[in-house]
Structure formats: C-alpha cells, structure tokens
Amino acid sequence: MVVTKICCIGAGYVGGPTCSVIASKCPDVYVTVVDLSQPRIDCWNSKDFNLPIYEPGLKEVVQQCRGRNLFFSTNIDEAINAADIIFISVNTPTKTYGLGKGRAPDLKYIEAAARRIADVATGNKIVVEKSTVPVKAAESIQRILFANMKNGVRFQVLSNPEFLAEGTAINDLMNPDRVLIGGEQSTSGLQAVEKLSWVYEHWIPKENIIKTNTWSSELSKLTANAFLAQRISSINAMSAVCEATGADVGEVAHAIGTDSRLGPKFLQASLGFGGSCFQKDVLNLVYLCEALNLPEVAAYWQQVIDMNDYQRRRFATKVISCLFNTITDKTITILGFAFKKNTGDTRESSSIYMCKYLMDEGAKLHIYDPQVEHKQIIADLSHRDISEQSERGDSKMATPPVETEKEKVNKLVKIFEDPYEALKGAHAFVVCTEWDEFKDLDYLRIYNSMLKPAFAFDGRRILNYDALTNIGFHVETVGHKTLNNCLPITP
DSSP: OOOOEEEEEOOSTTHHHHHHHHHHHOTTSEEEEEOSOHHHHHHHTOTTOOOSSOOTTHHHHHHHHBTTTEEEESOHHHHHHHOSEEEEOOOOOBOSSSTTTTTSBOOHHHHHHHHHHHHHOOSOEEEEEOSOOOTTHHHHHHHHHHHTOOTTOOEEEEEOOOOOOTTSHHHHHHSOSOEEEEEOSSHHHHHHHHHHHHHHTTTSOGGGEEEEEHHHHHHHHHHHHHHHHHHHHHHHHHHHHHHHHTOBHHHHHHHHHTSTTTOSTTOOOOSOOOSSSHHHHHHHHHHHHHHTTOHHHHHHHHHHHHHHHHHHHHHHHHHHHHTTTOOTTOEEEEEOOSSSTTOOOOTTOHHHHHHHHHHHTTOEEEEEOSSSOHHHHHHHHHOHHHHHHHHHHOGGGOOOOSSOHHHHHHHHEEEESSHHHHHTTOSEEEEOSOOGGGGGSOHHHHHHHSOSSOEEEESSSOSOHHHHHHHTOEEEETTBOOSSOOOOOOO
C-alpha cells in the first residue's frame, strides 16, 4: 500500500494548498505540482516565497517542504509519468457561451488534463478528480482514459472533492471534518480507494475517511455547497424582513443558532456569498436537475442564487436612496474587494457587483483592499460578463453602455494603498469585505475627512453601529432598521 510519488495538475487555490499539506504530512512521498503557467510556477518557486495565492499558514508549509519533497514545475509530462497518483485540480468555471451558458460547468480543462494523462502515461495510474465537477464526470474521464489506453496501461478514476473554505484552507486540510473518496465498487476500484486513503491516514483518523461510490462522492460535494449557500440566502432573506420590521438579524441569527438542530454557522447576514464554489456549484446543481427533468428541484435551488443577487441589488439600492437618490459624480469608498477576509480571491465577490451597480449610476469609486492586487481589481471591474449581469439584475439601475467597460473603470475608479487616503473627501463608504482591520480604523479621523452628511454602509455587520452614530455618521447596516429613513427610490 505504498505511494511514493504524487502529481497534481493545476497549481491554483486547490492544488497548491492541498499538495503542500500532503507533502508536509507525508515526508516520504514525493509531491510535484505542475501547471501550464510559467509565471504561476515561478511565484510558487520564488526565493522570497511570494506565492501566487494568499492563504494564512500556506507560506510556512511551503517553506517547510519546498525542495525537500514538494516541487513546482511546468514539466507536466515528466511528473505524470513518475506519479503513482495524479490529482486533477484544474479550473471548472461556469460556461459563458453555448449550451448551458450561465449554469453548466465548462469541463474543457478537465478533458484536456485527462487526454494528456492518457497520451503520456506509460504505467498504471490512479487519477483523482479534485476539481468540482458534475455527477458522472469521473465516468467521462474514465472513458477518455480507457479509449486511449496503450501498452497495457491501466487507470482507476477516483472522486476526492475538496471541502476547503478560503481563509482557513490550511486548517481545513490539517484538521478536516471528513475526507471523502469515491471509486468504482470493483476489486481494482476498491484497491485504488485504499491507496488514496493510505495517504490521508498519515494524519487523519481512519474513521474520518468516508468511502463511497464515485457518483455519491461527486453529488455530495455539490450538495454540501448548495446547503451552505442556502443557509446564507435564508438569513439574508430574513435580513430584509428585519430591516422592514425593526428586528435585528444578528439577534434573530443568535436565537435560532442556539437550536442544536440548526447550529450557529453560516448565519451571518451580509451582501451575499461569493467565491469560486458556491454560485458555480449551485448553478451546476440547477443544470443537473433540469437535465434530469426535475424542474421543481431546479427551481428550488435557483432561488438560492436569485436571493443572493437580490441581496446585492437591495443593498446597492439602499446606498443610492440614502444619498438622496443620486450618486452621479459622488465619491464612494469601497472597503474590501476580496470575496471574504483572509484571501486575495475575488471570484464572484459581492464587491464586484456592488461596484458595478454604483458605477452604472455614475459614482466615483475609491477602492481599498489589503490583499487584492490593483490589476486584479481593474480586470474584474472591466469584465463585460459582470456588467451584463448587473444590468440584467435591475433595469432601473442600469443604462446601455456608451463607452467600453475599461474606459468607464479608468474614469470612475481609483485604487488606494491606504484606507484613510481612500476615505478622504468621500460622501460615503461601504464595507464589502469583513477584514479585521476595518474594525479598528480611527472613525473619528475618517468622519472629519469626509463630506457631510457622512454615510457608513456596513455590508458585513462588523462595525460598532452606536459608536459610529455617536460620531455623527448616518449608518446603514444589513439586517438593522435605522430611525433615519432613506428616501425611497422613485419609479
């Protein structure tokens, strides 16, 4: 049951951290992470450990293992040939064109990885799908591999989905609730499952390793993320009710969270969920249900996405209404651009949509985030697909573009390295990411530097409402009714 070499295709948010922890916990296993992108691999190999992704604790793990039994390379074929186990950790974005646009996953990178493995492998391999994929994707990978077998090479395909939360990924890998491995229920399939299990048993109790058939493993990943996204949309739906009635969503969340049947997690009302998985996986589930002729089930899960979109539009509408129903040429500071704290990832970040809605109304934006690179912010805001979604979301808030997205961004957006500079002269600020440093800013200094009346919009419920109000801010918080009612949006 000895595995000596592991290869991971894809050096991104899943492959990099996962294989770094495996190398740390399995010092006798030689782990190589490969990628087509030379700049990305150069970052993983940088002398100052300026890694391509930010994740607390990751740098320390890489420093411990790199050059010992952890390697990063663009020599994909050599790593595939040498490995006993090959992880596929490539991107599986939602399709932006063609059949299933906006819902179905784009599996072109998965297919390309499978074809490359089949083309270059000269010995038996265990191929493990780590990327989030639709049910029966492993079957597709297996068909590609088996159709291209040569020289007696044999493959076993396993499903081993990741359950990582960005910002806590290293701890999630070190101390997982469970590890899920799915495989064929044949003798050779079960042997492959046991080999992968042996790797994880170096640091994870055997009873925490769940073994299923392949399809159960794949569906469990989609289901887990759908349930978590559902909880966020549920509490966000109640935040709208709270603002209309005078209840406080924080008190409601605490009250229901003490129920042992529910628990307190994922009950933090906010601007909505983001990240690489939740929206993509729920849309994947919707598409799967439609393909299986289960329209009622598809509509149920679609509502989770619809509520998330509604929450973003609703908070943007509140900003506009409070600023006297016009924000044209007004300066609004966006605090936080990552989709959550402790990561530099901006995929599906609510900050992007908030910025788009406000730019559509002509607002000038000052943006500060402690981890997201300036070029990433510009790229996200210039992406036409995001603009189309913001326009589709609420026709009252959108106007047909008369200039390119890049021109609009260059005209309306400034990015800052210092939060105080970003807030100077602003009419309002919006907390879009729950970075801890935002709790400790000198808000009296900020208030004195802003135009009056000064507005504070807390989209993450991290600021001291009473303290800001006492300073003089007009404060609006998700799920909290204010006494100073904003002007209604006119039809």
